[in-house]
Amino acid sequence: MRQYSYLNSAKKIIDVYDGREPLSIFLKKQFAANKKYGSKDRKKVTALCYAFYRLGKAMPGLSIEEKIITGTFLCEHSSSEFLDFHKPEWNAVIEKPLSGKIDIAGADIGEVFPWKNELSVGIDQHSLCVSFFTQPDLFLRVRPGKKNDVFKKLQDAGLHYDTPDEDCISLRNNTKLDDIIELNKDAVVQDRNSQQVLNVLKYPVSGIRHPVSSIQHPVSSIQHPVSVWDCCAASGGKSLLAYDILNGKIALTVSDIRENILSNLKKRFSAAGIKNYKSFVADLQTPDLKFTLGAAEGQTSSFQLIICDAPCTGSGTWSRTPEQLYFFKEEMIAAYAGTQQKIVSNAIPHLEKGGMFIYITCSVFKKENEAVVNFIKEKFHLRLLQMELLKGYDKKADSMFTAAFIKE
Numbered sequence: 001m002r003q004y005s006y007l008n009s010a011k012k013i014i015d016v017y018d019g020r021e022p023l024s025i026f027l028k029k030q031f032a033a034n035k036k037y038g039s040k041d042r043k044k045v046t047a048l049c050y051a052f053y054r055l056g057k058a059m060p061g062l063s064i065e066e067k068i069i070t071g072t073f074l075c076e077h078s079s080s081e082f083l084d085f086h087k088p089e090w091n092a093v094i095e096k097p098l099s100g101k102i103d104i105a106g107a108d109i110g111e112v113f114p115w116k117n118e119l120s121v122g123i124d125q126h127s128l129c130v131s132f133f134t135q136p137d138l139f140l141r142v143r144p145g146k147k148n149d150v151f152k153k154l155q156d157a158g159l160h161y162d163t164p165d166e167d168c169i170s171l172r173n174n175t176k177l178d179d180i181i182e183l184n185k186d187a188v189v190q191d192r193n194s195q196q197v198l199n200v201l202k203y204p205v206s207g208i209r210h211p212v213s214s215i216q217h218p219v220s221s222i223q224h225p226v227s228v229w230d231c232c233a234a235s236g237g238k239s240l241l242a243y244d245i246l247n248g249k250i251a252l253t254v255s256d257i258r259e260n261i262l263s264n265l266k267k268r269f270s271a272a273g274i275k276n277y278k279s280f281v282a283d284l285q286t287p288d289l290k291f292t293l294g295a296a297e298g299q300t301s302s303f304q305l306i307i308c309d310a311p312c313t314g315s316g317t318w319s320r321t322p323e324q325l326y327f328f329k330e331e332m333i334a335a336y337a338g339t340q341q342k343i344v345s346n347a348i349p350h351l352e353k354g355g356m357f358i359y360i361t362c363s364v365f366k367k368e369n370e371a372v373v374n375f376i377k378e379k380f381h382l383r384l385l386q387m388e389l390l391k392g393y394d395k396k397a398d399s400m401f402t403a404a405f406i407k408e
Contacts (some may be wrong), residue, residue: 003085008040010048011064019070019327023049038329043281044082051075054132056112061230072106074098074133098133113318113325120366120401122389128364131393132319137332139397140177140187141195143272144244153181158204169191184271187222190237191317192397193210193390197360198238200386201245218323225251229303231284232256236265238360239274252277253303257284259330286341304355308347310340311367312361316392316399337367341375348380357382357405362398382407 017026027046031037037045051071052064059067072083073090093104102109112129119125119238142150154169157180162170170192171177181187212282226246230239233254243250246384252274256262259281267345269277313336318325344359351357359376361368369389376382382405392399 003082006044006082006387007065007068007086009037009041009045010052010068012047012100013049014064014068016196017049017323017332019323022321023053023323031172032092042126047075047356048072048082050329051323053326054112055107055324056129056132056322057114058107058109060112061107069106071133071185073105074107078310100281111271115312115333115365116153117367118330118367120364120369120389121390123364123399128399129391130323132325134319135173136319136392136394136398137170137192137396138173138175138194139190139192140171140181141241142169142187143165143185144247146186153186161309164192167196168195170396176236182271184240184268188237188240188272190241191392191400192395193400194237194362194391194398195241196240197309197400197402198245198358200356200358201305215335225249226305227303227352228307229252229255229301229308229347230307231282232309232311233265233279234261234309238267238307239265239277240268240274242305243272245276253301254279255282255284257282268344284346285339287342302350302352302355304352306347306351306355308344308358309360309362310338310343310368311400312336312363313365314362315363315364316401319393320398332365333365336363337365337371340372342370342373344376345379348376348382351407352371353407354408356385357407359403359405361400361401364399371405373403376403376405381408 013027013030017023018049027049030070031042036236036272048068052068054075055067055071059070062070067070069083069086072080073087073094074081079094080091092099092103096104108242109129110125110204113125122393140150145204150169152384164316165168169187177183183189227250228242228250230236230242233239233256236254239252239254240344243252254262254265254277262279262281265279269275312319313328316323340361348357359372363369370387373384373387385404386402387403388403390400
């Protein structure tokens, strides 16, 4: 009877959820309004809801209940009381490889994420679709000089972790860290590939000196602050990354369209020890954007480095938030691409000659990635230094896209 109650509770939530806010927030509100759910109940119903959305656009002919059961079968790896009650023949083969379970369930895996023709070059659609049935890991970026302290704290807490890249730690997604390390001071919660999007600042590009003004490699030789504008700063993750790569020798300006987000950034920077920076609220889609930020009267500020982590579909992160995949409509790709073109068009004029512009998305769609790179080259005649698609679907991580340009 309890297993039927779990299924019915998940169905009721899915019936009323419309995707306008993150599923995690919606679930918290639902559970707060219905005190009958205990801790175990909340965990089980949450898992069932996510299993439903992990099927994405696949199997539209199934009922909600059938999709919940199918999604659970594909997501789980060990015997389940829920499946044993609703589909015992599937529970008996729960430990089979995912490919075998997909065949048993009769799922057309390519329909999970059906927009094959919209994908960036190098994305394997099948592998991308399969990745939605695995929860990505939690990743930390260890801040400079903190590695030994962080490792010791994790070990003392008895946590298992891996180190897939330099200064990168991976943990189980539901790991609680608040009482173990000092977040933002010791380490930053940041996806594995997100940690790689500014690597052009670390390593010389073949055939040229470092394009951020007169900076030469290695980074440790920098003797003056680099003027940096993180123009779509959000919570400041890329700013923190640039700050650490440039050894704190940075004159930082941050902006975002959302004032509340900049308030969160302020708290995060305080914990990270970053005090000297400028911030302002701005809609970078506005063509007459003007700001001086300390420049002489009649002049606009210019920067040696502009980081544009552009708003996007977020399609490279949907294995963390599969509800976004479920509610996504294809026409949204072009809408985001138009927004991105407006933003880069209003940001690039503030780039100094010899400076670097870094364009970033967490999208797997070519209209948001390669097409915007071509737009930048054609409209502003910036020289493309490097362009990279960082695939995460085979690493239990997010997929990211980054391109670096120089203004000659």
